[in-house]
Amino acid sequence: MNPLLERLRAIVGAQHVITEGDLSAWEQDWRKRMRGKALAVVRPGSTQEVAAVVRACVEAGTSLVPQGGNTGMVVGATPDESGTQVVLSLTRMNAIRGVDAGNLTMTVEAGCVLQAVQDAAEKAGFLFPLSLAAEGSCTIGGNLATNAGGTQVVRYGNARELCLGLEVVNAQGDVWNGLAGLRKDNTGYDLRDLFIGSEGTLGVITAATLKLYPLPAATLTAWAAVPSVEEAVRLLGMAHRELGAGLTGFEMMGSFALSLVAKHFPQMRVPFHEQSPFCVLLENSDHESELHARVQFERLLETAMEEGCVTDAVVAENLTQAHQLWHIRESIPLAQAEEGLNIKHDISVPVSRIPAFCRETDDLLRQAIPGVRLVNFGHLGDGNLHYNVQAPEGGDPPAFLRDWEEKVNAIVHDSVQRSGGSISAEHGIGSLKVDKLPKYKDPAALAMMRAIKKALDPKNLMNPGRVVRT
Structure with a gap:
């Protein structure tokens, strides 16, 4: 009998600690790039239960992988293959805690599906403008953990700009309640912005206070x-x-x-x-x-x-x-997936430099791979392109992915760097890009990121191996 599992069952209820059966919904990433193995999937129903789960895992020396809708693109919310990690699924925590019409805010739990938040805002006579293709299944906690973008960033900004406060369980199992919804609070470091975009590596977002806007005519x-x-x-x-x-x-x-x-x-x-x-x-x-x-x-x-x-x-x-x-x-x-395996990029470049970036990178790829097909689309309004690469027609997609992925990534990311851009615009780093980050991130910035990780998660138990290696 595993004493940690017994303790987790006592915290959240035995039916919410899943260790048997088909766990692919939690153990496999959305793109099916990786299948891990979890010690257990734990589904807490409250912030207090999340805190108790974190404390139990810390005492047992067991690492946690926070997970929302598991719709991420960079393998940042699935367990590794060791069978020792606990997947902390937040989907039961899906309450709309309240709408403050006078303050133009809504407070919701992390497991709320984005579309449900949009609908609740509209029912109250407001607009919550975050919008992306996975909105029917992705969750607010995941949106904030990855600082999701979407189609309306040109006007409203990323998830970070749409959030006024957070409730977070830190790596020690303590609860920080920062849900006040203030637009001005100049009392020190901005912890909200620190946790947004951290991909669960510093703590677990359990609730958020979000900005609302008037519905357009x-x-x-x-x-x-x-x-x-x-x-x-x-x-x-x-x-x-x-x-x-x-x-x-x-x-x-x-x-x-x-x-x-x-x-x-x-x-x-x-x-x-x-x-x-x-x-x-x-x-x-x-x-x-x-x-x-x-x-x-x-x-x-x-x-x-x-x-x-x-x-x-x-x-x-x-x-x-x-x-x-x-x-x-x-x-x-979806159409690109139907066409076959492909090499995806989520990059951002200053809008003024996008034409030169496309010309240069298109030419480099066509010289390297005769017949290569370029699937270029995205949020031009904020400089974010999904600059994807499809195998030549009639080729072997799995062989193309195996033989060319690293070379193509290097061509594209090097071109992004020359253009003053970023190798991740809205999808995050996860585990797919964690080893690439040192090449493209400013060394001083990377050192500060590592210092923050060590300070807030000294035991490296919060989603280890994601975003930054310590």
């Missing part, structure tokens, strides 16, 4: 064909000037990325992808009226077409059409 979506990345960047500048804060989404998609959607999901009608090398998806959220929003949009697109940075465009006539356009964009990763 109208939200319109447009799809535009552009002749080049340079013209897409020029259109972005025009959209900022014309729409101001109303510009809430600006996505760029290469024609090959869109052709994969048309190929694998033929029921979708993908505008302009056969006639244009790139398309852009724009969203305009207006607080005056739909008429005002439409006039702004049409003026922007007319000017852009006159100046040659847009060759064709369509504005969604209703909400259904808008959803269909966004669904095309969100289906690119």
Whole structure:
């Protein structure tokens, strides 16, 4: 009998300590890149239970892997293969603790699914703007632990900018209640920002106070064909000037990325992808009226077409059409998976340097791999590209991944570094990039990160081997 397991059963209930049966939902990452083995999956139902679980694991010298919806892209929330780690699943902690309409905030538990938070905010008459493809299954705790981005960062910022406070269980099992929801609190180090983006390596986020916004009077979506990345960047500048804060989404998609959607999901009608090398998806959220929003949009697109940075465009006539356009964009990763194994990148580059980055990196990859197919799409509005690499048509995808992944990563990441960018824009570091970070992170910054990890988690029991190695 394992005394730790017995203690954990006493804390959360025997039915919430899972050691047998199919544990793949917790032990395998979403992309199926890794399958680990857990000592147990523990599902606490309250912050007090999380704290007790952490204390029990610390006393036993057992490491913990905090986990939300397990939708991460960098293998940051799955156990290793040792069979000695406890997966701490927060999905039972899914309560909306309250909405403070006067303060424009909502306090929710870490296991709340993002879509449930969006719906609760809308029911209360507000907008919670964090939006990403996995919103039906990812959780707020995971969103904050990875500082998730999504499609509306251009207006509202990453998850970090949408959070005013946290409740955290630290690596000693103590509870920090920082849920006050203050917009100004200048009383020392910003612990909230320290835990956001730390991927569970410093403590366990159990609840958060989130920013809310008034619901817009109208939200319109447009799809535009552009002749080049340079013209897409020029259109972005025009959209900022014309729409101001109303510009809430600006996505760029290469024609090959869109052709994969048309190929694998033929029921979708993908505008302009056969006639244009790139398309852009724009969203305009207006607080005056739909008429005002439409006039702004049409003026922007007319000017852009006159100046040659847009060759064709369509504005969604209703909400259904808008959803269909966004669904095309969100289906690119699924279509790419249907096409076969591929090499993914989540990079950010200053927007002004993106055209040069794409030209240089495209050329380097095509020289190295004749026939390589580039799946370039992402959040151009905030400089975040999902610059993915597909094997040549008719090739062997598993062999391509085995033979080329490290070489391709080096080409892309070196080009990112030369462009003054980051090798991880919104997906985090996890275990996939932890050994690459020392090459691309400033040495002084890396030393400070290691010092923080050692200070807050001296026994290295909180998600060890992720983000930074000590």
